[in-house]
Structures are given as structure tokens and as C-alpha cells.
Amino acid sequence: MATTVSTDVSNVPIKQEAPLPTRGRRIPEHYWGYLLLAPAVAMVLALILYPVIYSGWLSFHFKHAYLPLETFVGWDNYRDLWSDTAWPFSSADGFWRSLYLGAIYGFGSTILQIILGLSAALMLNESFFGKAFMRGVALFPYMVPTVVVAILMKWILNDAYGILPYLMDSSGIGRVLWFGRDWVMVTVILISTWTFFPFVVIGTLARLQTIDPELYSAAKVDGAGALRRFWHITLPQLANVLFVVVLLRTMFMFTKFDVIWLVTGSGGIGFYTKTLPIHTYMKTFGELQVGAGAALSMMMFLMLVVFALIYFKLYKRDEHI
Amino acid sequence: MPKQTSSRTAITSAISGLVLGAALLTQPIAAVAGSVVTLWHTEPNPKTVGVMKEIIADYEKLNPGVKVNQEPIPWGDLDQKMQAALAAGAPPDASHGQAYVERSLSAKGLLLPIDEVVESIGADDIWDVVKKLNYHDVGQGDHYYGLAHAIGTDVHIIRKDYYRKAGISVTEPPKTWDEWLAQLKKLTVDTNGDGKIDVYGLGLAGPGFFINEEVYMWVGSNGGRLFDPNGRPTLTEKPVIEMLEFFKEVSDCCLAPDWLSHGYLDTFAMLATGKVASILGWGRGTGYFEKYAPDVVANRDIGVMPGKPVGPSGKAFLTQLDCEPWMIFKDGKNPQGAIDFLKFFYQPDNYRKYIQTVPIHFFPIRKSVQKDPKYLATPDLGTWKFWVDAQKNIIGNHDPKPLFITEWDDLDLPFVQEVASSGIMVEMVTDVVEGRLSAADSAAKAQKRTEKLITQLGYKKW
Known part of the structure; x- marks a missing residue:
């Protein structure tokens, strides 16, 4: 049985609510907005703005990590970074070399994550038996x-007892010293790629599932092959998501500390993977120079801000956003 | 649409309530924190952790309401973790540490005297070398600022079967670095003729902490020191440069090409599995050999050299004295609780149980425990008697010194901890062994960096 429901409510009288009985003075409604926002603003100020400002303040001081030694040194900490320009990079031990290694690690691992993550997402977007399990x-x-x-990974790749070197050696592929000087950066990049590529899968797969299948049907009718469909439909449709994913992954990888520290540590072979976060940690907690460490972290922060601004500008120029 | 309004009084009351609630909540938390004792120690092996658990359980039974938390931390990670904790203002109540760490921290007023613990044992029952390390004045008269949990020495551990095969004595250590190098070259071999090296003469650990060990032991064995009497680094002096050149030679000929990535325990595994013919290490290795190479142990193919070689400018070898003290942190949440626990820990039965978890690495600091029949009946002391004898010989006759201390006076330098954990010495070595810089250039660079660090810390006195 069909029923009709009137949606016209224009004539319904609005019941005026009686003011709540209160004892004190009343606060205008718009103040409530500020009050409700206040905790969030306070959290942002306390957890984001304050540490950045404090770090900036520290960077102009010589400060011991736990002793009450604190002297204003002006731009000295920054000058130290800037003047550490030994060349070639392989024989330097300071800021520029760490920046160089950080760029290799950051961009290398981000690019591989995008390639692997996007490939996996494309495969997982297809229909096949066991798709849910594979996801x-x-x-x-x-x-x-x-x-x-x-x-x-340290077990698997260890040259003395790791399974992979053993299999490679015994099958005649040859011996790769995964933690040797020539390979250690590649190893760290590969480990990071394996660990973090699912982030790209999650982001891109979600978007892939919302692309209208009719676009593909139409393209097929027009004779477009798989590669052209990917290039002219999938990729443009993914552009917004990839923009965010690339931005976030680059920032995350450029500031990544845990993987590198846990795999290669501070000394020995860690020399070849001493990216800016590792260098900052060693300065702060190794040499106990918090001011110099803060200067390094401020440089990292500023570089990421500049990177993000350029990235946004380039993207806007291409009118994708 | 009517304006929604509310009472300012109500908001004020709510905020006051929250503040009051938060204030009240902190009270019980503080009270609970007062009855918790946090210990960091450097014995993560399951046996020691298990015995510590038993000791803690017994202590907690005797002291209802007190909770003791142990946190085992690998040696290589301790210094920086401790520094991060101090920087955050949250040190544990008690922790193991290097002798130089105790000196550095006590000089900075961060440790509490531990005299009560020494008195509870009786100073006469403690070996002199232990007392000598931690009894000193930091401006408040002489006090103990630490007490070693055990002692031991670093030794040259060898695979006797490989040595015999190479025609090298298994009882006579090489006298000089040249002699040692020649032996290591003989021991580095391609066993199956495929053109690849299968056994390396020596295995060393690559993390910075362990490279620091080699640096100071080899500089000391070459007649040198790391600091002059004024505390100025002496890295550009001949003994240091010769040490770096020797390190390069050893690395080029006789260490695995990726040795810088090998952890400390990896070196034991490599000796046990025959990938290296010798390592520098400690008595804890016996447990690993028994577990992973029982056949090698049964054949008595693990040996220990009774001494170490001397560099071209040296007269006597220097090896490491393992004598890490328990320290009590003034800013811990419950330092007095930690002192009380340590008194219990050092009681003969508890202490003996602890020592027996790693019996070849741990010599008791209590004379009475060393003579205790229950201790002497420890089976490992029979199996590995030669190892124990080698350490006794070194402690008794060869003046071993704690990590980073080439001269006893260096213990009084308040910045040794910062220099050791800065990574400067580690990069000095890796710059040379990886062929990035010559020994002289690397030493000069390290000298400059160390001087700058000491100056920045405000300890420059030259």
C-alpha cells in the first residue's frame, strides 16, 4: 500500500523554546563556539606550535642535554651546519652529507613505495579468488x-647465518653483502619499502574502487588498451590521492628514524645511512648538544615546509587541485 | 531563532571541578610511584632475567607494597638510552653503567652515594679493584657512587682446531701486532677452493660501543693514551695513528668485509659456526658455544689466550676490565628504595644465584662468595676453568682498565662519557678502515672534533 508523506513543513509552527532557568549571567551563543574550540586550539598550540617555537629557541643556544649548561650562541649552530661542506660527500660527516643520504633514502623509498603500492592496489582491485585474503x-x-x-630482516639478510645470502650463494646467484658498505643503503630502502608500501595500497585502492566502471567500458569500446586505460583514466582519477600520498610519504620517509636506527645503528655501518634524523639524534643524545640538534631539526622542518609549498605550487599550476 | 545561552557560573564550576579532579588524581599516582623501584640492568639473557625475577619476588614478599621493575637493556644501547632518560628528567632509580659513566654522572651531581650498600656487605669483603673504581670525592668527601655487579676481563677467544690446522700455538699468545697480523692472515682461508674466503682470522663487532673498546685497548697496548693529564685529547700522537694503521691492516686482510654490521652476539655465532677463527670477547660466550656448538665445546676446541699482543710503541698490553657499577640516580622516583633493594641483592645467597647465571663472565665482587662452596660447585667453573684462569691471570698481573680508560687518572675526567658516546672515535676508525681518510688525517679530524666538544661542554683545561 502506497503512502504519501508531506515534506512541506513551511506552515508548521515552530515551538518557541522557553529559556533555561539559570542562576548566573548568560553567555552569548557565539562565545560557546570559542569555548568549544578552545581545547583543540590549546592542544594544537601545546603539542605543535610550542615544540616548534621551543626548538627554534634552543637552536640559538649551546645547551647540554641534561646539565644546566645553557649559553646563547646566536647563529653559531646554524653556521656550524652551513660550514660543514667537506667534499666529496662520502668523506664528510656532517649536515650536508646527512642531507644527501636523507634525500637518497627519502626519495628512493618513496618512489619504490608508490610503484609497489600502486601495482598492488591495481591487482587487488581486480576480481580473483581469494581477493579478500590477499588484501x-x-x-x-x-x-x-x-x-x-x-x-x-637482520636475521634473513645476515651474511653469516641469514637464509637469503645462503640461498643466493648456494643457487649460484652470487653473494651480496646486504649490510656491506655498497648495499646497506639499498637494504634499508628495500626494508622501508616493504614496511610502508601498504599505506599507498590503502590510499589508492580506496580511490580505485570509486572510479566509474563505465569510463573503462567506454574506453574499451573506443579501442583503448590496458596501458592507455591506465594512463588516461586510472592515473588522472588517482591524481588527487597520489598527490596526498606522495606528499605524506616523502615527509614521513625524510624524517624516518626507527627503521634506519634499528637496522644499522649509530656506529660502524651506520655511517652509510646517517640521514638527518640519525645525525640529529646523535648530536642531541650522543654528543649531548641539544642546541645543535635543535638547529638540525629546524633545518629539517624548514626544508619540509619549502618542499610542501613547492609541491603544492607545482600541483596547482597543473590545475589538478 | 532564539539565542542559546548558558550560565558562566556553570562553566566556571565545571572547569574548577576538572582542575580539582586532576589535582586529586595526581595524589594516588604519586603515592604509587613512591613504592615502585625501577632497575635497568645489562643482562638481557633469559637466565639472568629469571634469577633477577626470583630475587625481586623474594624482596617484594619481605616488603609488602613495594614493586620492583627490572628492565634489561643490551650494553650497546645503554649509554644513549640513559642519556635520553636524563635529558627527559626521567632516569631509573638504579642502573648498571660503565665506570666512566659513574664518574661523569657523579661529578655532575646526578648520583647518590651508595655507602649504605657497601656497609651492608662489609668493605673488607669487596675486592680492592672494585672499591678503587667507585670510591672518590665529588666535593662532599669520599663516598662510593657505584658498586660493580661483577667483574671480568675481555680476552682473545680462539678456535683451537683452526689454530692447530694453521700451525699456530694455542697456548702462547702473539707477542706483537706484527706477529698477530701474520697469524690472522694464516687463519684467513678459502677452505673449499672456490676462490672465496670461508674463514676469517678475526671477528669484531661493528656497533660504535664495541669499536670504542678496540680503540682504547689497542691505543693502551701501543703505549698511548686518549687524553693527556690536562684532559686534552691525544689523538694525533704516534700510538693512536699506529693503532689506526693497524686497524686498517687487520680490516683489509682478516675481517669479514661486512664486519661493521656484525653485532656483538653475531661474533659469538660466527666463532661457534666456524666463520671466524678468533674473536675478542667475554665469558658470556661460553653459554652461546654450549648452545650452538656443543660438538666444538665437547672437543675442547674453544680456547682463550692468556694475554694479548703489544703494538710497536707499547710495552704491555691493555685489556678491558669489566667492572660496571650499579648507580643510584638522585632524580629517580625512588632512589632510597633502590638502595634498599641493592642491599638485598648483594646478600650472599641472592648474589651467588645472580653470579651463577653467567658464571664465566661474572666474578663475584664479594671475596666470601668466591670462597663459598656452593659457588665453587658451579659446574661451568669446571668446564671452563682455563677461561677463568686466564681472567684471573689478567686481573692479577696485567692491570686491566675499564672501558675508555687508558690511564687510571682518566677516570677523573668528567667528559669521558660525552666523548665515548659522541661517535667521534668510531668515525675516526671507520674513516680509516673504509679508506676514506689516511690514519693521520682521520686522527687530526677526530682531535679537532673532540677538542671542540670538550670546549663546548666547558671542560677545556689546556
Whole structure:
């Protein structure tokens, strides 16, 4: 039985609510907005703005990590960074070399994560038996704690007792010293790629599932092959998501500390993976120079801000956003 | 639409209530924190952790309401974790540490005297070398600012089967670095003729902490020191440069190409599995050998050299004295509780149980425990008697010194901890062994960096 429901409410009289009985003075409604926002603003100020400002303030001081030694040194900490320009990079031990290594690690691992993550997302977007299970498996590396990943990989790749070097050696592929000087950066990049590519899968797969299938049908009718469909439909549709994913992953990887620290540590072979976060940590907690460490972290912060601004500008120029 | 309004009084009351609630909540938290004792120690092996658990349980039974938390931390990670904790103002109540860390921290007023613990044992029952390390004045008269949990020495551990095969004595240590290098070259071999090296003469650990060990032991064995009497670094002096050149030679000929990535425990595994013919290490290795190479142990193919070689400018070798003290942190949440627990820890039965978890690495600091028949009946002391004898010989006759201390006076330098954990010495070595800089250039660079660090810390006295 069909029923009709009138949606016209224009004639319904609005019942005036009686003012609540209160004892004190009343606060105008718009103050409530400020009051309700206040905790969030306070949190942002306390947790984001204050540390950045404090770090900036520290960077102009020589400060011991735990002793009450604190002297204003002006731009000295920054000058130290700037003047540390030994060349070639392989024989320097300071800021520029760490920046160089950080750029290799950050961009290298981000690019591989995008390639692997996007490929996995495209595969997982297809229909096949066991798709749900494979989607779970694809997310697995992201769920494993980083420390477990580091220990596992160190076991698997260890030249003395690791299974992979053993298999490669015994099958005649040859010996690769995964933690040797020539390979250690590649190793760290590969471990990071494996650990973090599911982030890209999650982001892109969600978007892939919302692309209208009719676009593909129409393209097929027009004779477009798989590659052209990917290039002219999938990629443009993913552009917004990829923009955010690339931005976030680059920032995350450029500031990544745990994977590198756990896999290669501070000394010995860690020389070849001493990116800016590791260098900052060593300055702060190794040499106990908090001011110099703060200067390094401020440089990292500013570089990321500049990177983000340029990235946004380029993207806007291409009118994708 | 009517304006919604509310009472300012109501908001004020709510905020006051929250503040009051928060204030009240902190009270019980503070009270609970007062009855918790946090200990950091450097024995993460399951046996020691298990015995510590038993000791803690017994202590908690005797002291209802007190909770003791142990946190085992690997040696290589301790210094920086401790520094991060101090920087955050949240040190544990008690922790193991290097001798130089105790000196550095006590000089900075961060440690409490531990005299009560020494008195509870009886100073006469403690070996002199232990007392000498931690009894000193930081401006308040002489006090103990630490007390070693055990003592031991670093030794040259060898695979006797490989040595015999190479025609090298298993009882006579090489006298000089040249002699040692020649032996290591002989021991580095391609066993199956495929053109690849299968056994390396020496295995060393690559993390910074362990490279620091080699640096100071080899500089000391070459007649040098790391600091002059004024505390100025002496890295550009001949003994240091010769040490760096020797390190490069050893690395080029006789260490695995990726040795810088090998952890400390990896070196034990490599000796046990025959990937290296010798390592520098500690008595804890016996447990690993028994577990992972029982056949090698049964054949008595693990040996220990009774001494170490001397560099071209040295007269006597220097090896490391393991003598890490318990320290009590003034800013811990419950330092007095930690002192009380340590008195219990050092009681003969508890202490003996602890020592027996790693019996070849841990010599008791209590004379009475060393003579205790229950201690002497520890089976490992029979199996590994030669190892124990080698350490006794070194402690008794060869003046071993704690990490980073090439001269006893260096213990009084308040910045040794910062220099050791800065990574400067580690990069000095890796710059040379990886061929990035010559020994002289690397030493000069390290000298400059160390001087700058000491100056910035305000300890420059030259």
C-alpha cells in the first residue's frame, strides 16, 4: 500500500523554546563556539606550535642535554651546519652529507613505495579468488611493529647465518653483502619499502574502487588498451590521492628514524645511512648538544615546509587541485 | 531563532571541578610511584632475567607494597638510552653503567652515594679493584657512587682446531701486532677452493660501543693514551695513528668485509659456526658455544689466550676490565628504595644465584662468595676453568682498565662519557678502515672534533 508523506513543513509552527532557568549571567551563543574550540586550539598550540617555537629557541643556544649548561650562541649552530661542506660527500660527516643520504633514502623509498603500492592496489582491485585474503596479506607489513621488521630482516639478510645470502650463494646467484658498505643503503630502502608500501595500497585502492566502471567500458569500446586505460583514466582519477600520498610519504620517509636506527645503528655501518634524523639524534643524545640538534631539526622542518609549498605550487599550476 | 545561552557560573564550576579532579588524581599516582623501584640492568639473557625475577619476588614478599621493575637493556644501547632518560628528567632509580659513566654522572651531581650498600656487605669483603673504581670525592668527601655487579676481563677467544690446522700455538699468545697480523692472515682461508674466503682470522663487532673498546685497548697496548693529564685529547700522537694503521691492516686482510654490521652476539655465532677463527670477547660466550656448538665445546676446541699482543710503541698490553657499577640516580622516583633493594641483592645467597647465571663472565665482587662452596660447585667453573684462569691471570698481573680508560687518572675526567658516546672515535676508525681518510688525517679530524666538544661542554683545561 502506497503512502504519501508531506515534506512541506513551511506552515508548521515552530515551538518557541522557553529559556533555561539559570542562576548566573548568560553567555552569548557565539562565545560557546570559542569555548568549544578552545581545547583543540590549546592542544594544537601545546603539542605543535610550542615544540616548534621551543626548538627554534634552543637552536640559538649551546645547551647540554641534561646539565644546566645553557649559553646563547646566536647563529653559531646554524653556521656550524652551513660550514660543514667537506667534499666529496662520502668523506664528510656532517649536515650536508646527512642531507644527501636523507634525500637518497627519502626519495628512493618513496618512489619504490608508490610503484609497489600502486601495482598492488591495481591487482587487488581486480576480481580473483581469494581477493579478500590477499588484501589482508598486503596490509600485513604495515601492521608488524618496526622493531620486529628490523630484527627479522637482520636475521634473513645476515651474511653469516641469514637464509637469503645462503640461498643466493648456494643457487649460484652470487653473494651480496646486504649490510656491506655498497648495499646497506639499498637494504634499508628495500626494508622501508616493504614496511610502508601498504599505506599507498590503502590510499589508492580506496580511490580505485570509486572510479566509474563505465569510463573503462567506454574506453574499451573506443579501442583503448590496458596501458592507455591506465594512463588516461586510472592515473588522472588517482591524481588527487597520489598527490596526498606522495606528499605524506616523502615527509614521513625524510624524517624516518626507527627503521634506519634499528637496522644499522649509530656506529660502524651506520655511517652509510646517517640521514638527518640519525645525525640529529646523535648530536642531541650522543654528543649531548641539544642546541645543535635543535638547529638540525629546524633545518629539517624548514626544508619540509619549502618542499610542501613547492609541491603544492607545482600541483596547482597543473590545475589538478 | 532564539539565542542559546548558558550560565558562566556553570562553566566556571565545571572547569574548577576538572582542575580539582586532576589535582586529586595526581595524589594516588604519586603515592604509587613512591613504592615502585625501577632497575635497568645489562643482562638481557633469559637466565639472568629469571634469577633477577626470583630475587625481586623474594624482596617484594619481605616488603609488602613495594614493586620492583627490572628492565634489561643490551650494553650497546645503554649509554644513549640513559642519556635520553636524563635529558627527559626521567632516569631509573638504579642502573648498571660503565665506570666512566659513574664518574661523569657523579661529578655532575646526578648520583647518590651508595655507602649504605657497601656497609651492608662489609668493605673488607669487596675486592680492592672494585672499591678503587667507585670510591672518590665529588666535593662532599669520599663516598662510593657505584658498586660493580661483577667483574671480568675481555680476552682473545680462539678456535683451537683452526689454530692447530694453521700451525699456530694455542697456548702462547702473539707477542706483537706484527706477529698477530701474520697469524690472522694464516687463519684467513678459502677452505673449499672456490676462490672465496670461508674463514676469517678475526671477528669484531661493528656497533660504535664495541669499536670504542678496540680503540682504547689497542691505543693502551701501543703505549698511548686518549687524553693527556690536562684532559686534552691525544689523538694525533704516534700510538693512536699506529693503532689506526693497524686497524686498517687487520680490516683489509682478516675481517669479514661486512664486519661493521656484525653485532656483538653475531661474533659469538660466527666463532661457534666456524666463520671466524678468533674473536675478542667475554665469558658470556661460553653459554652461546654450549648452545650452538656443543660438538666444538665437547672437543675442547674453544680456547682463550692468556694475554694479548703489544703494538710497536707499547710495552704491555691493555685489556678491558669489566667492572660496571650499579648507580643510584638522585632524580629517580625512588632512589632510597633502590638502595634498599641493592642491599638485598648483594646478600650472599641472592648474589651467588645472580653470579651463577653467567658464571664465566661474572666474578663475584664479594671475596666470601668466591670462597663459598656452593659457588665453587658451579659446574661451568669446571668446564671452563682455563677461561677463568686466564681472567684471573689478567686481573692479577696485567692491570686491566675499564672501558675508555687508558690511564687510571682518566677516570677523573668528567667528559669521558660525552666523548665515548659522541661517535667521534668510531668515525675516526671507520674513516680509516673504509679508506676514506689516511690514519693521520682521520686522527687530526677526530682531535679537532673532540677538542671542540670538550670546549663546548666547558671542560677545556689546556
